[in-house]
Amino acid sequence: MIRSYTQADKAAVLQLLQANTPTFFDPSEEADFVHYLTNELEDYFVIEQNHQLLGCGGINYLIADKTARISWDMLHPEAQGKGWGAKLVQHRLDHIKTKPEIATVIVRTSQLAYQFYQKCGFVLQEVTKDYWAKGFDLYYMVLELV
Template identity: 35%
Template sequence: MKIINYTKIFREDCLQIFRSNLPKFFAIEELQLFESFLNDDTEENYFVVKIDGQVVGCGGFFLDTKNNVAGLSWGMVHADHHGKGIGKAFTQYRLDLLKKSYPSLPYKIETSQHTAEFYKMNGFRTVEIVPDGFSKGIDKYTMIMEVTER
């Protein structure tokens, strides 16, 4: 597994990964938001996961100075590669970067009921649930991880 910085050459790979996770993990209405994100907001904090030269995952992290929080953004693994530990390792990689970059801020993620337990096992706790918050049948879970400085 190799993790490298996202560049525009990986745009189609990331869109394919997104589409592979429809309709369970993402709503079709979110595709346009993700496309805009890839076009305008990736900068240096978005990455792709490659295995044997193939892009199988993507995700990043962000800083929200207005709300004094950092967090994980648009993380996903191609549906054909679910259950192989890639998401766990990639999430830990991004959390380690967050801890190095923003050691004293809480970390936030917005996810669905389908992945909330995964993030709970990674140290996040649910602070809000909005039924159908992303789309019909996809609830929006806002989760926070409090980080204690070492």
């Protein structure tokens, strides 16, 4: 089941981040994630099955640019490769499509996950080496909704 994040989920989503560190996230990114959850949260969703969180991911809106940004996606390592990530992306795209002012969706990911987003229809626009941390490059990707 995909549902909206609540503050009661905070410890569990931090555990998801830790389970994906250092494979997909640099240890330094935990402070950024805590800041995001505290100060930048707009729409954030979790995947829950049998009372356990399997994954999470958010959306931030740049209304002036008619853009939504997919943010802070992660799945528990045991849930990866089972279709949950695609369901979470599709859930958020469906949510974004209810907002007629949004024409473009962006995702800022790394070399470790960009191919997943390509399968979801995102197109690679730019690569910036060591953007997130040493060895974690920025892959800036776009999906046009129009």
